[in-house]
Amino acid sequence: MDVADRSMYERRVSGIALGYGAITLVLFGVTVFFGVIMRTSQGEFISVRPDVLYEFMTLHSIGAGGSLMAGVMAVMWYTLRKHLDMSMNIMQVVFGIIGAAVVTIVAVTLLGYYGTGWTFLYPLPFKSAGAWYDFAPGMWLLALMCVIFAFAMSWIDVIRAASKKYGFSNAMGWTLISGTAKPENVPPPVVLISTVTAACGLLSLVAGFIVVSLMLIHWANPSYYLDYLFIKNLIYYFGHIVMNMIMYMCAAIVYELMPIYANRPWKSNKIVAISWNSAFVAVTLAYWHHLLQDFPQPLIFQFLGVFGSYMAAFPATVVTITGTLILIYKSGMKWKVAPLYMYLGLMGWAIGGFWAVMDAGFNQAVHNTMYVPSHFHTYLLVGAAFIFVGGLYHITEELGGCRDTFEDKLGLWTWFVGGYGFVLWFMISGVLGTPRRYAVQMPGTEIYSTAAVYFAWTVVFGLLIAIARYLTRLQSVKPLRG
Numbered sequence: 056m057d058v059a060d061r062s063m064y065e066r067r068v069s070g071i072a073l074g075y076g077a078i079t080l081v082l083f084g085v086t087v088f089f090g091v092i093m094r095t096s097q098g099e100f101i102s103v104r105p106d107v108l109y110e111f112m113t114l115h116s117i118g119a120g121g122s123l124m125a126g127v128m129a130v131m132w133y134t135l136r137k138h139l140d141m142s143m144n145i146m147q148v149v150f151g152i153i154g155a156a157v158v159t160i161v162a163v164t165l166l167g168y169y170g171t172g173w174t175f176l177y178p179l180p181f182k183s184a185g186a187w188y189d190f191a192p193g194m195w196l197l198a199l200m201c202v203i204f205a206f207a208m209s210w211i212d213v214i215r216a217a218s219k220k221y222g223f224s225n226a227m228g229w230t231l232i233s234g235t236a237k238p239e240n241v242p243p244p245v246v247l248i249s250t251v252t253a254a255c256g257l258l259s260l261v262a263g264f265i266v267v268s269l270m271l272i273h274w275a276n277p278s279y280y281l282d283y284l285f286i287k288n289l290i291y292y293f294g295h296i297v298m299n300m301i302m303y304m305c306a307a308i309v310y311e312l313m314p315i316y317a318n319r320p321w322k323s324n325k326i327v328a329i330s331w332n333s334a335f336v337a338v339t340l341a342y343w344h345h346l347l348q349d350f351p352q353p354l355i356f357q358f359l360g361v362f363g364s365y366m367a368a369f370p371a372t373v374v375t376i377t378g379t380l381i382l383i384y385k386s387g388m389k390w391k392v393a394p395l396y397m398y399l400g401l402m403g404w405a406i407g408g409f410w411a412v413m414d415a416g417f418n419q420a421v422h423n424t425m426y427v428p429s430h431f432h433t434y435l436l437v438g439a440a441f442i443f444v445g446g447l448y449h450i451t452e453e454l455g456g457c458r459d460t461f462e463d464k465l466g467l468w469t470w471f472v473g474g475y476g477f478v479l480w481f482m483i484s485g486v487l488g489t490p491r492r493y494a495v496q497m498p499g500t501e502i503y504s505t506a507a508v509y510f511a512w513t514v515v516f517g518l519l520i521a522i523a524r525y526l527t528r529l530q531s532v533k534p535l536r537g
């Protein structure tokens with residue numbers, strides 16, 4: 056590409072990232088709101104019928120997780136635009152498919168009454184006892200298949216573009232590890248981490264493709280039986296890794312954007328390459344911690360699951376967080392709202408990740424208690440989502456020269472206080488043994504949900520301010536007008 060083409064390409068990618076960022080942020084806010092309604096009902100301020108609450112839970116989990124993932128992907132494209140030639144056609148097709156999936160999922164849950172939660176464990180989708188229509192599980196699975204194809208296209212494109220520019224083994228950091236990398240072929244961290252993430256994510260999508268296909272066959276032909284444990288393994292391999300990839304893409308974004316504020320370079324080196332490649336292996340093994348109570352699992356998988364869970368926390372989290380601290384130490388960094396969101400997001404990742412490791416270690420005590428939503432809400436609600444919004448704020452600042460206002464800070468800190476208060480009550484009730492996924496809380500445990508409701512609504516206010524401010528900041532960005 057010549058200079059003019061390059062500049063046009065970067066403008067268009069920026070426009071796509073900002074536009075998709077706005078859509079996914081609003082979608083994120085709406086689907087989080089369903090979670091707030093659920094918590095308000097669990098806290099007995101209102102009464103949502105249990106069957107409706109499970110529909111909300113399904114829409115909330117897949118909606119908030121999916122919109123966050125799509126939004127983070129858009130910001131990642133933005134951060135990759137200077138390094139790689141990603142296909143803009145693919146970006147548009149990916150979001151077109153995700154849009155169609157969103158409409159289907161909303162229809163399936165709210166009109167088809169589908170309510171299995173995100174896990175869709177076999178045979179529940181097909182045994183609703185009349186709670187949802189027979190078409191609902193099929194449509195749900197088809198929507199999921201669309202999402203799998205969309206993410207696969209996007210990740211394949213990352214690997215294609217990175218391999219074209221740097222060569223696959225350079226992009227994965229293998230030549231850095233073996234000490235054979237030539238300086239001109241060493242990719243920046245954002246490329247290395249995005250490529251490792253894409254490769255790891257693709258493997259999980261293969262599992263997703265297999266499990267969704269098998270369940271679709273069962274839906275079409277109910278006499279075709281499936282093995283429960285095999286299906287559970289595939290679902291968690293798929294779901295656990297995809298959820299983790301949100302955080303890994305966020306880390307890639309931080310590696311690219313944080314140095315701008317610290318005014319220091321952050322380069323790829325052997326430690327970065329080793330840590331992200333070990334994270335690939337660890338996260339692949341870690342999903343077995345979801346099956347620690349499944350006694351027919353071969354014992355070796357249980358050991359590997361615990362080992363992988365402990366290992367997953369260290370390479371990427373510790374290296375990224377230590378790296379960030381070194382980067383900002385005595386850098387004279389100006390704490391604008393964008394880097395603050397990203398920094399606090401990393402903190403949420405570290406805290407939520409630590410709680411996740413504890414879950415693997417003390418699974419006998421906290422399995423399927425509210426402890427589980429406490430850990431993943433921490434690294435999603437005050438981890439990945441912070442980095443997503445920080446990334447969007449950064450783009451508006453870089454392209455539109457936006458200055459932070461009092462409202463920007465108010466939104467951030469309101470969300471922060473609400474978010475931590477909210478997850479803390481999940482955590483306390485989980486440690487005390489409150490089971491998860493109960494529409495109506497067990498007698499004596501309602502108080503934890505009641506306390507959490509105040510914080511959940513605080514998040515709503517923070518999030519509303521953040522969304523409104525982002526949409527306002529967007530007005531000053533020229534590429535969208537040009």
Ligand code: HEM
Nearest residue numbers: 090091093094116119120172173435436491492493511514
């Ligand atoms: C203030 C914000 C939020 C509130 C009030 C909220 C509320 C809830 C509640 C009450 C549950 C059910 C817990 C149970 O009884 O097991 C839940 C589950 C869940 N939430 Fe959230 N949530 C919020 C934010 C988020 C975000 C940001 C994400 C993802 C990006 C998310 C993803 C999920 C998932 C994956 C589940 C599990 C659903 C299942 O068990 O199938 N939530 N949430």
